[in-house]
Amino acid sequence: TVNPATKELVEAQARDLSSKLAEVYGFCLYKSPKTKKIYAFIVGKSGAVEQWELFDNQGKIDGKIVRSFALKSQCEGMVADDETGILYIAEENNAIWKFNAEPASEKAEQVNEGKRIADLSNTALKDDLEGLTIYYAADKKGYLIASSQGNNSYAIFERTGDNAYLGSFSISNGETIDGTSDTDGIDVISFGLGEKYPNGFFIAQDGTNDEKSKEGGKTKANQNFKVVSWEKVVQAMKGKLITDPTQNPRKMNE
Structure with missing residues (x-):
């Protein structure tokens, strides 16, 4: 401390x-x-x-x-x-349990x-099933997000009820940096974090981090983390998700 x-x-x-x-x-x-x-x-x-x-x-x-x-x-x-008192565990080659x-x-x-x-019968999921994180919204709304490592995507489920599958998104290459692949750990925060991330962000470990060389090719670099604004995730999910920047994690469940 x-x-x-x-x-x-x-x-x-x-x-x-x-x-x-x-x-x-x-x-x-x-x-x-x-x-x-x-x-x-x-x-x-x-x-x-x-x-x-x-x-x-x-x-x-x-x-x-x-x-x-x-x-x-x-x-x-x-x-x-x-808030809901539920523990989620990803059994890598099988299923997500609560x-x-x-x-x-x-x-x-x-x-x-x-x-x-959820399990691998859902074709949007490809083993290994890895990192899990929760997007908190008011009134116990929000999402469970899982890293589907085998197809370099992130699956989103309802936070409550039977945890219905809503869809998946991936982080693609940008103009100057690559996207993500072979992701283990992920996290998300819904709370606003200043002007750059007023609605929070999603962060993912990039297990295969490629950097562009001066010659235009790619070189393998150290693993790193990629940050994506929550607005970009909502955009990728075509309006299926809500945005709630009011849930301060430091005051939750006081």
Whole structure:
């Protein structure tokens, strides 16, 4: 964390916290709308999931495992909805699943039962299914967005209900930089961020970043991130999406 007086980075953990998973592939945070508790989710390469409750320990962050479950194969992308209490996980070669993000429920036997919201039978999706992110809008409207790595596109689903598929878009080459391909991680923010991004933006990791050479050809460069204004995404989706720059992530679920 940052010391507000000295502006220096200081260690925030109360002690070392070690996952039991052999190889961690994905991570996300969740703030419960019911209890206001904060949790961390981790998923391993095998598909095993741990949920950690994070809590204060004499001014530092401590944690404990409160729940474990598993999917059947490799997973990486995951995101939790801080308003609806839903956890989404992308099983790379199979499907996108949703789970109750609360560590316990009134029907305890169902807390670890996932519901498939999309799979590779949807021809717009091509494995690997990777990064997941949520576009927050008022009244729990908005979207779940998923990286479809196999065809270099991004699929958009309704945030609520049965998470209906709305369509997909891709990031193509511009005049000076290339588009995106082989994307793992993605994120989106709906809140306005100044004059350049008054309606937020979508950001995607570019796994195969090509730079134009002076001779007009292409050279492989380091991986980077590409930023696209939300207006461009709405335009690509031909009016199927809404725009809501009012949802301040720092005040959400207070």
